[in-house]
Amino acid sequence: MGDAERKFFVLDTNILLHEPFAIYSFQEHDVVIPMTVLEELDRIKDSKRDVSRDARVAIRALEGIFKDATPDQISEGIVVGNEGATGTVSILVDFEIKETVQAFADKAGDNRILNAVLFLQAKRTPRKVVLVTKDINMRLRAKGAGVLYVEDYRTDQLIDDVSLLTKGFQVFEGSFWDRVGQCDTQNSGRTTLHTVPREMVDNTYMNQYVLDESDDFAGRVVGLNDNELQLKDISRERLMHREAWGVRPKNIYQGMAVDALLDPSIDLVILTGPAGCGKTILAMAAALEQVVEKGMYDKIIVTRNTPEIAESIGFLPGTEEEKMLPWLGAVTDTLEALHKNDECTDGSMRYIMDKANIQFKSVNFMRGRSIQNAFVILDECQNLTASQLKTIITRCGEGTKIVCSGNLAQIDSPYLTPVTSGLTYIVERFKNFEGSASVYLNGVVRSRLAEFAEENL
Structure with a gap:
């Protein structure tokens, strides 16, 4: 490869938080780490955020590369990779670069990174200088500031279009x-x-x-x-007559989901689909059926990411379960719907939550645990990265079943798109695993109003 074809890839902080070893993914090209990125990693590594571990891993990886290097070698670039590799990693002192981008006073770090890219772009022409960031708005700002090449990190992207995602x-x-x-x-x-x-x-x-x-x-x-x-x-008739906790499928897609949820040979069930297609209610009904009626599991654990991308559940009063309740309204609404015809709905819910040993847990505290003989429901996991989902799934021990559900059209994270979501990642990664099943629930059954809204808004 000639020098003109070698590219400079400038990595944003969120790339190293998403994939701490991303520096090794660019093969024969040159990776540039702005000093601002190191400053942000240093600030994050000491925080209580879920990504602090990834920040420390990235710092250790960089330290392993630069530990014996001189200042000149660090700025010129150190060759990384296997024997014969030509790609380098260098650190750019972006504090010394004259600012040309000064927008967003509260985003000084982003501004310095953009200035570093523009500086390299002018200095290294005709070689391509590419900013790599998972922040969608950062990509827009970069293009507006005059950066010619801006990309998402695609090394772990398994499909190019979410329409290609298997439906199960x-x-x-x-x-x-x-x-x-x-x-x-x-x-x-x-x-x-x-x-x-x-x-x-x-x-x-x-x-x-x-x-x-x-x-x-x-x-x-x-x-x-x-x-x-x-x-x-199985036959369609049998699928449509499966029942869990009094809930019967309303369409064939729900029938397939219930079949997978009730099959003890399947350890991981992934449910995707639009809002109102029945993901949460089917998962909860199957959990209650197998914990309370059949005694197959000892407890139900319900977890999901909090709005801050699983970084903090703040200073809300109470226990972990009480702190999580505001974020798990969909689950409590589902329990209420399952017992709405009981003589005393509140009494039934309290009885069932105690009988089924339902526990509400935060994603923050899943690392390091070993969950045995439990039915785990991970709701709204379209906002989780592949790394976060790996953290949760690897917690599951003997006799545990986990259900991951989410809607790729409702991603709240500024760093994720439907093709880079952890939900998409596990659907593709687990499709050849004999202990997992994935079902796309096509069709909204919540109400005719919800169905019309999903189709027309």
Whole structure:
């Protein structure tokens, strides 16, 4: 690669918080870390925020690169990577650069980073200087300030368009049996398994649901190899008659979700879909059914990120559970809806919360725990990064089932988009894992008002 083709990638602070080892991801190109980024990492590493650990990891990675380097080598760049690598990492003293961007007085750090990019852009022409940041508004500001090349961090981006995200099911035209014809069928108790050629179902994976337009066949992939796949015959009628805590599916998508939620062989269920499609109520109904009625789990743990991207739950009074209640209104609303016909709704809710041992936990305090024999519900996880979701999922021990639900159209984080959300990441990463299932709940069932709003606003 010629020098003109080598690029300079200037990393914003949030890149190193998102992926502390991002400095190793640019191969033969040159990475520049502005001094302002180090200042911000230093401030964050001592904070009580959830990302403080990532800040410390990033600092240690940089220290490992520069520990024996001279000041001149640090400014020129140190080669990183495997033997034969040509990419470098350098630190730019951006405090000494004359300011050309002075907007947003409360964003002095962002201004210095933008000035550093503009300085390099002028000094290093014709080589490309690219600002890499996950802050969407920072990308807009950079373009407005005259930065020619601005990108999101895409190394961990598994798909280019959220429309390509797997929905967890396939629908065939016409009748499935007309398409398949003869196949090997085995019966074991109440379970019927069909073995069909792998090419009959394109791009399939474990626990994917298979439907047809004839409103008859419904199955789930329970085994596959290079030549064949096994389908567990469920049938649409059986799917639509599954029941959990008095809740029955209102459409086939909810039927598939309930089937996955009630299957003890599936450890992770991922539910995606628009607001009002039934993600939370199905998860809670399945949890109560399996904890209270069947005794399969000892407790229900409900958690979600707080509005500050899981960084703080502030100074609200009370215990951890009481602090979390304002953020878990959707769950308490769901419990109320499940018991609205009881003689005393409040009494029923208090009884059930005690009987099912429902615990409300903050994402902040999940690190380091080991959760055994629990049904875990992680709500609104479209606002979590892949790292945060990994922290939670790796807490799950023996006998624990976790349900991750979210709506990619309702991302509140300034650093995430639908394709970089942790929810998208785990849907793609876990689709070939035999212990997980993902279902996109198509259709709003909350009310005709909610359905109209989802479709027309």
